[in-house]
Amino acid sequence: MSDDFVLDVTRIRDEARRKMDAGPVTGTYGVDKERVVGILNDVIATEVVCWLRYTRHAISATGIDRAQVTAEFTEHAAQEMQHAMRAAERVSQLGGEPDFDPATLVRRAHTDYTTPSPNDLTTMLEHNLLAERIVISTYQEIVRWLSDRDPTTRRLLESILEEEEEHADDLLDLIGS
Incomplete structure (x- = not known):
């Protein structure tokens, strides 16, 4: 049995011309869009x-370690918003509408919004570490589910996942300090 790879460029070109309005989603897209x-x-x-x-915790944090913790929370907050924007861009590429509806954000989110006492930096760090661990687990499951059926979305989530793991590591370091 031969595993010779043959690429039918003529067929691919014809299909691409026929389905121009589908944008980046081709017939080889392997999952329910x-x-x-x-x-x-x-x-x-x-x-x-x-x-x-993260933004709320950065603004409300008080105490002797406030500067270091606030800097970390502020950096993480900016990265979280970038993650949301990158996911929204992918939704748009797939022909969907990004959902930023404030009325449903908390219900749809994998994590909780918490407001511990401003002078309890340890609890803030722990709440954020817990959230990062939840995100890491859920994104890993999504990546496994996507497998090779949508490599673009999988790579997007893998790159976000890498930053979320860095966040968890940063938070663990601060808790240990």
């Missing part, structure tokens, strides 16, 4: 809630 859009919209909600939580 609407399901991926829904999952990505939940990712957007999760990232926005994380941005809100």
Whole structure:
């Protein structure tokens, strides 16, 4: 049995011409596009809630270690909003509508929005570490589900996942300090 790879460029060109209005979604897209859009919209909600939580904690933190913790929360908040924007761009590429509806963000998010006492930096760090661990687990599951059926979305989530793991490591370091 031969595993020779043959690429039928003529067929691919013809199909691409016939389905121009489908944008980047081709006949070789291997997963339910609407399901991926829904999952990505939940990712957007999760990232926005994380941005809100980190931002709230950065602004309200008090105490002797405030400067260091606030700097970390502020950096993480900016990255969380970038994650939401990248997921929203992918939703748009797939022909969907990014869902930033404030009325449903908390319900759709994988994590919680918490408001511990401003002088309890340890609890803030722990709440954010817990959220990062939840995000890491949920994004790993999404990546496994996507497998090779949507490599673009999978790579997007893998790159976000890498930053979320860095966040968890940063938070763990601060808790240990």
